[in-house]
Amino acid sequence: MPLNIVVGVTGGIAAYKAVGVIRALVLAGHDVHVIPTEAALRFVGRPTFEAISRNPVHSELYEGVAEVRHVAIGQAADLIIVAPATANSIAKLASGLADDLLGNSILASTAPVVIAPAMHTEMWQNPATVANIATLRSRGITVVGPGVGQLTGKDAGPGRMSEPDDIVAAALAVIGPRDLIGKRVLVTAGGTREALDPVRFIGNRSSGRQGVALALAAAARGADVTLVAANLEVAPPASIQVIHVVSTLELQAAVIEQAATADVVIMAAAVSDYRPETVADAKIKKDVQGDVLQLTLVKNPDILQGLAANRPTGQVVVGFAAETEPDDAALLAIGRAKAARKGVDYLVINRVGWTEGFATERNQVVIVTGAGVIVSEASGSKTTVAHSILDTVSKHES
Numbered sequence: 001m002p003l004n005i006v007v008g009v010t011g012g013i014a015a016y017k018a019v020g021v022i023r024a025l026v027l028a029g030h031d032v033h034v035i036p037t038e039a040a041l042r043f044v045g046r047p048t049f050e051a052i053s054r055n056p057v058h059s060e061l062y063e064g065v066a067e068v069r070h071v072a073i074g075q076a077a078d079l080i081i082v083a084p085a086t087a088n089s090i091a092k093l094a095s096g097l098a099d100d101l102l103g104n105s106i107l108a109s110t111a112p113v114v115i116a117p118a119m120h121t122e123m124w125q126n127p128a129t130v131a132n133i134a135t136l137r138s139r140g141i142t143v144v145g146p147g148v149g150q151l152t153g154k155d156a157g158p159g160r161m162s163e164p165d166d167i168v169a170a171a172l173a174v175i176g177p178r179d180l181i182g183k184r185v186l187v188t189a190g191g192t193r194e195a196l197d198p199v200r201f202i203g204n205r206s207s208g209r210q211g212v213a214l215a216l217a218a219a220a221r222g223a224d225v226t227l228v229a230a231n232l233e234v235a236p237p238a239s240i241q242v243i244h245v246v247s248t249l250e251l252q253a254a255v256i257e258q259a260a261t262a263d264v265v266i267m268a269a270a271v272s273d274y275r276p277e278t279v280a281d282a283k284i285k286k287d288v289q290g291d292v293l294q295l296t297l298v299k300n301p302d303i304l305q306g307l308a309a310n311r312p313t314g315q316v317v318v319g320f321a322a323e324t325e326p327d328d329a330a331l332l333a334i335g336r337a338k339a340a341r342k343g344v345d346y347l348v349i350n351r352v353g354w355t356e357g358f359a360t361e362r363n364q365v366v367i368v369t370g371a372g373v374i375v376s377e378a379s380g381s382k383t384t385v386a387h388s389i390l391d392t393v394s395k396h397e398s
Contacts, residue, residue, distance in 0.1 A: 003030045003078040003175070006109075008102040009049070011039020012161075013152050014084035014118035019044065020164030021083050021116075022052045028168070033073060035059060035102045037089070061101045073101075074109030081171050082106075084118035084161045087129050093141075094132035114142040114171040118161035120151055125158070130235075137237055142216070144170045144383065147361045162361070166381040173387045174220050179394040181222030186262040187215045188255060188269035190230035192248040196295070197280035205358040206270035206322075208232035210382045214266055215240050217386040221394075226262075228254045230269050233359070248272050248300040259307055259315070264393055266318040267304050268348075270358070275300055308343035316396055318389065319344040322352040336372035344370050346392055367392050 005025055009018045015036075025032045034049040034057045041059065049057045058073070074080070082089065082102070089102075093115070098104045106113060115136065123129060124146060137143060145162030162170075189211020193201040208229060215227040216237055226241045230251055236242045243258070245251045248271050259265050274297035284293065304319045311317055321338045325331040335349035350365045352358050364379035367389060378388030 004076050005030050005032050005171075006073060006077040006080045006105060006111075007032055007034050007053075008080065008082040008085075008089075008106070009034060009036040009040040009044070010082065010084060010086045010089040010102070011037055011042060012084045012086045012118050013043060014161040015040050015043040017161055017164055018083050019048060019052055021081065021167050022049065024164055024168045026052065026054060028172075031055070033057075033077075035073065035105055037100055037102055039086075059101055061099075061104060063101075071104060071108035074105035074107070074111070077105070077109050077111040079171060079175050080106055080109055080111050080113045081116070081167065082113070083116035083164075083167055085115035087117075087119045087123045087126070090115065090117060090129060090132050090136065094135045112140070112142065112174045114144060114167070114174055116144045116162050116167045117146045117159070119146075119159050120155060121157035121159045123159065134235060137235070138239055140239055142170065142174050142220075144381070145361065162381065166384065169387075170381060170383040173217060173383060176221065176387065177394065178222040180218055180264075180390070183223045183263040184261060185215075185218040185223040185225050185264045185266065186228070186255065186258045187211055187218065187225060187266045188228045188230070188251060189215065190232045191270040192230045192251055192272045193246055194248065194272050194275035194300075195246075195279045196276055197282065197284045199283050202272060202274075202276070202297075203231070204270045204272065205352075207234060207359045208269075209234055209359075209361070210363055210385065211266075211268035212237065213382040213386040214268055214389065217383060217390055218264075218266075221390060223264075226258050228258065228269070248275060248303070252301055252303045252306075255303060255307065260312070262315060264316045264318070265307055265311070266389070266393075267307070268320050270320075270322060271303060272300055274298060302342075304344065305342045308345075316346075316393055317344045318346045318348065318393065321347055321349045322357060323349070324351065324353050326351075332366060332368075332374075335366065335368055339368055339370050339372055342370075345396060346370070346375070346389075348389060365389075 032053045147160045149160040190208035191204040191206035193203040277296040321335045339347035367376040
């Protein structure tokens with residue numbers, strides 16, 4: 001069904017990428033109305049927005065007063081996307097300011113709002129921006145990105161606007177199916193840490209992005225979501241119940257308790273296979289230990305296998321297999337063997353390494369049943385992958 005979509009464009013160099021967002025939405029059959037700020041029009045001209053959107057472009061707050069345009073556009077919207085969203089526009093949105101047509105349209109709308117931040121790394125990491133983003137997330141606004149990459153000039157780092165296709169996929173997913181209404185979904189995310197002493201631990205490189213994306217996507221689809229978070233490197237969603245844990249044993253205890261009443265359990269956390277047999281009470285000193293430090297590790301419990309074996313009737317259990325195997329066929333074989341061994345309904349197989357899988361904005365997965373049958377493949381942003389996983393779960397549920 002065609003949607004009435006408002007695309008707000010604010011004044012950053014990434015405004016040129018907004019043209020790709022608008023074009024993709026139009027080609028998908030939606031009715032797109034662009035509201036650029038005055039600063040945005042310094043980067044991309046009004047004729048470009050009109051040609052791509054196929055609609056007149058309005059930017060002045062005091063135009064169209066007779067038709068009450070400053071609220072009518074927002075009232076008619078099914079979805080609002082702001083791309084790019086600069087630090088200034090994010091601050092204004094968090095404060096509820098409405099000194100231009102875009103701000104008025106957002107305040108006057110009850111439609112879902114999706115923003116794609118774009119700014120220099122220092123601005124993105126500034127405490128004011130961090131607080132503003134947390135505020136917007138707590139109000140249900142979806143934040144897509146930013147990614148890590150080349151910025152203006154010679155700078156590079158976090159703050160690059162997500163690619164147009166990823167923004168469009170994430171935005172449309174927000175108003176996608178509400179097929180999990182009435183379902184309780186438990187998601188784990190992040191990487192567990194096993195203490196060596198009060199200051200050191202054995203851990204892994206999982207950031208928790210995929211698990212957080214799954215939690216947010218499930219909530220967007222109507223589920224009652226609980227997120228068990230192990231040492232996230234991304235801000236946990238304020239709109240979702242979050243239980244913080246550190247170690248594998250802590251994660252196991254939380255999951256067992258929460259899974260008892262869950263309809264769906266998705267184990268996206270990277271769980272440590274081993275933990276130190278003993279934990280030092282004080283910092284281990286190299287001048288005491290000498291040139292070699294020997295550790296004795298003991299195996300952690302297999303949480304996923306235990307959940308699958310003891311699940312309530314009708315519960316769907318989804319596991320993850322993060323492997324470094326470079327060959328696709330061998331990777332699939334490893335995943336199929338793991339799916340059978342764990343006893344899960346579905347296993348999400350993804351390759352990880354120094355530059356893929358962990359601590360990245362994108363993912364590529366193959367989803368197999370417990371019997372090893374491929375049911376889906378997905379690649380793209382972790383939000384896109386999250387919805388592909390939930391599509392599979394939803395079909396199982398139906």
